[in-house]
Amino acid sequence: MRRRSRGYRHLLSSPILSASAAVHVGAAAAMLIHPRAWPWAAGAVAANHAALTAAGLWPKSQLLGPNWIRLPAASGARGEVAITIDDGPDPIVTPRVLDQLAEHRAQATFFCIGERVERYADLAQEIVRRGHTVENHSQRHRHNFSLLGPAGMRSEIVRAQESISRVTGSSPRFFRAPAGLRNPFLDPVLDSLQLRLASWTRRGFDTVNRNAGSVYQRLTNRLRGGDILLLHDGHAALGATGQPVVLEVLPRLLEAFRAHRLTPVTLRAALP
Numbered sequence: 001m002r003r004r005s006r007g008y009r010h011l012l013s014s015p016i017l018s019a020s021a022a023v024h025v026g027a028a029a030a031m032l033i034h035p036r037a038w039p040w041a042a043g044a045v046a047a048n049h050a051a052l053t054a055a056g057l058w059p060k061s062q063l064l065g066p067n068w069i070r071l072p073a074a075s076g077a078r079g080e081v082a083i084t085i086d087d088g089p090d091p092i093v094t095p096r097v098l099d100q101l102a103e104h105r106a107q108a109t110f111f112c113i114g115e116r117v118e119r120y121a122d123l124a125q126e127i128v129r130r131g132h133t134v135e136n137h138s139q140r141h142r143h144n145f146s147l148l149g150p151a152g153m154r155s156e157i158v159r160a161q162e163s164i165s166r167v168t169g170s171s172p173r174f175f176r177a178p179a180g181l182r183n184p185f186l187d188p189v190l191d192s193l194q195l196r197l198a199s200w201t202r203r204g205f206d207t208v209n210r211n212a213g214s215v216y217q218r219l220t221n222r223l224r225g226g227d228i229l230l231l232h233d234g235h236a237a238l239g240a241t242g243q244p245v246v247l248e249v250l251p252r253l254l255e256a257f258r259a260h261r262l263t264p265v266t267l268r269a270a271l272p
Contacts, residue, residue, distance in 0.1 A: 059180025059199045065187025068174070068198040068228065068267070075270035076226025081262045082270065083108040083253070084200060085246070086137060086176065087207075087234025089116055089123040093244050094233045098130055100247065104254040106264040108132050111176045111198075114139035114160030116234065121167045128168045133266045136160045136172040136195065146181035154189045161193065174198045174267050198267055203230035204249065212239045212248035219249070220256050228267075229253070 060069045071082055083101075085108055088094045094110075101108055110127050112134050117124040127134055138145060139159035148156070157175060165171045175195045177186065182197075190197055204215030219229050231253075236244035257264055 059177075064182060064184050065190070066197060068196060070201050070228060071226045071265075071267075071270040072272055073226070074272065075265070076224070079225040079262050080265045080270055081223075081225060081257060082228045082267055083250075083264050084111060084176070084198070084228060084230050084267070085109070086111045086230060086232050087116075087141065088112055088232075089120045089127065090234045090236070091120055091123060093236055093246065094120075094123055094127070096247055097233050097250060098126065098132075100250050100254070101132070102130060104251075104258075106254055106257070107266050107269070108264065109135055109174070109267045110233070111135045111137035111174075112164065113137050113141045113234070114163035117160075117167050118163050124164070124167050128170060133268050134164055134168050134170065134172065135174040135176065135198070135267065136164060137176050138178055139163065141178045143178065145178045146183050148183075148185075150185040150189055153186055154192075157189060157193060157195070161195075173271075198228065200230040201227040204245075206245040206249065207232050207235045207237055210237045210239050210245060212245050212252075215245055216249050216252050219253060223256060223260060223262070225262060 061067065062069070070076065071080060083106070085097060088110060089112055097108075110132055112124060112127075114136075117134065124134055136157060137160065138156045140156065142148075142156065145153070145156065161172055173194075173196060175190055176198050180199055186197070202219060202221070204218045206215045209215050219231075231246045231250065233244075233246060236246050239245045239248050241248065254264070256262075
């Protein structure tokens with residue numbers, strides 16, 4: 001109950017929600033005092049909603065609360081980068097991803113879907129056994145996640161937290177929203193659960209882009225310490241060779257790290 005009440009207090013004290021509430025109250029007051037001012041009041045409310053929607057549709061936005069789009073400065077200065085791999089675990093792709101990472105002695109962060117962790121428990125445990133971390137990517141990866149209210153978001157996140165903790169023996173410390181989309185209610189929920197939101201510096205769109213070369217170029221363009229890169233072991237597109245794009249891109253990416261003297265680490269390893 002303490003964490004939940006803390007989240008509700010944060011919900012009430014969230015700057016962007018407070019500002020939004022002020023706009024609505026001000027608009028209502030203006031129409032009561034000066035009825036002819038309704039076009040301006042309605043316009044202010046509409047602009048407010050448009051701004052909130054735009055911020056939620058921009059995965060790297062920090063307008064709705066803290067959001068890791070890069071590793072902390074100290075980590076970047078050490079030449080550390082983070083590979084994050086979403087939507088798994090997948091029984092076909094994930095074992096091969098783990099083998100490729102092992103060949104390069106690299107560590108990665110897997111943002112896993114709770115129900116898939118339950119279904120492929122042995123695989124989720126293998127991820128952790130090999131030195132990687134499993135973080136929270138919601139329980140079901142609902143496409144309408146960004147449309148949920150506080151209770152709906154909390155349910156998805158808490159259920160995934162419980163699934164991952166029960167299977168792997170380790171509680172996630174980061175959350176990534178499905179497709180990176182969210183709304184102003186997410187930050188108070190994450191705060192109540194003591195989770196950090198993590199997005200990315202750049203992604204290769206490897207769930208839809210079948211060109212491994214193009215995905216690789218997107219990920220390595222201006223590559224430098226502190227970057228957080230996004231790939232997928234779940235829902236992975238198939239490349240020209242018929243194998244998942246991530247399996248074509250990951251070895252090249254790890255070689256690029258070596259050439260640039262960059263060290264892949266988990267997000268947890270980069271925590272201050």
